[in-house]
Amino acid sequence: MNIAFVGLGIMGGPMAANLVRAGHTVVGYDVSDERLDALVGAGGKAAESVAEAVAQADTAITMLPDSPQVEEVVFGPDGLLEHGRRGLLHIDMSTVRPETARRVAQAAAVKGIRALDAPVSGGERGAVDGTLSVMVGGDPGDFEDARPVLVVLGTTIVHVGPAGAGQTVKAANQLVVGGIYGLVAEAIVLLEASGVDPEAGLDVLAGGLAGSRVLDLKRHSMIRRRFAPGFRIDLHHKDMGIVIAAAREAGVALPLTGVVAQLIAAARAQGYGSLDHSALLKVVERINR
Known part of the structure; x- marks a missing residue:
């Protein structure tokens, strides 16, 4: 063509x-x-x-x-x-x-x-x-x-x-991906603070019910604090705005989505907008300082 x-x-x-x-x-x-x-x-x-x-x-x-x-x-x-x-x-x-x-x-x-x-x-x-x-x-x-x-x-x-249904499904995708990144970030902080090797810990998680593409592709780079952008925080922040607007239009409450949107907004406000969305780990670390 x-x-x-x-x-x-x-x-x-x-x-x-x-x-x-x-x-x-x-x-x-x-x-x-x-x-x-x-x-x-x-x-x-x-x-x-x-x-x-x-x-x-x-x-x-x-x-x-x-x-x-x-x-x-x-x-x-x-x-x-x-x-x-x-x-x-x-x-x-x-x-x-x-x-x-x-x-x-x-x-x-x-x-x-x-x-x-x-x-x-x-x-x-x-x-x-x-x-x-x-x-x-x-x-x-x-x-x-x-x-x-x-x-x-x-x-x-x-x-x-x-028309428009593809974008609604993508909004759902972005809220799930953002939520998983936030939870993986918290898991890394918990493991490290408890003196447990995060590499071994996340390897186990990736092989069980907690497994996900995020864990498969990003757990090692997150542990090593490598946040070269595959998908930037700035764009995920934009996408979470789409999610919130779509939820309002549909008349539904998505409380966990609201928390994820705020974490991503915080990452952007802290100057991490050009980093990969796995940089949510930096926000969770900052909360725990």
Whole structure:
């Protein structure tokens, strides 16, 4: 396929490269020349604008930080709705508000463009390895048309409902991931304060009912206080705002989610926004000083 890929950051860059390796023609756009150069080095092409990227595309993927960036790329005068061809399949893999996804889908339909919200989970490692989990909202037929692209990027690909449903599932994902990071951080603090080797302790936890992908992938780096970003605190803070708003819209109380959101907000306020979200450990340590 001819694929436009807008947003070539920590996640988008390796995802676009995987599509190139799978044999697709990928034309990328990003505000960073360095990221564009990386795509060209991987065999893709660079565009100078969103309009140029989407002009000949069959499929356009957006992977952007937040709702305002998605809205600019979709609704702007240089944007996807203005310059995409009728029948274009737009797959937004960003994490944004569910209402943003619904608004994009409604406006796209007027232009004859098909829109899916397809946020992902799996972090940078999953993007590089092509093993992301993809939760997709939108028309079932459009989902089937998107499958040949999505199978390059992920291994768990599920249609979860109409427009906006993918973003609601992603909100649930982020509250669970944030909660697990917070609890793993507390487990490390407890083990160390009790004179127990945290490596041995977490190895046992990872093999039992407490096991999780967080423990599998991050327990060793957390114990060693290595917080190079795979997914930044700043972005998880944004995502927890989406979770709280979604809960309010649904009319439900999520008390543990509120605590997790405050811990992540504290991490950001303490200057850890650019670190990996496993840096919640630094917040728990600071509480215990």
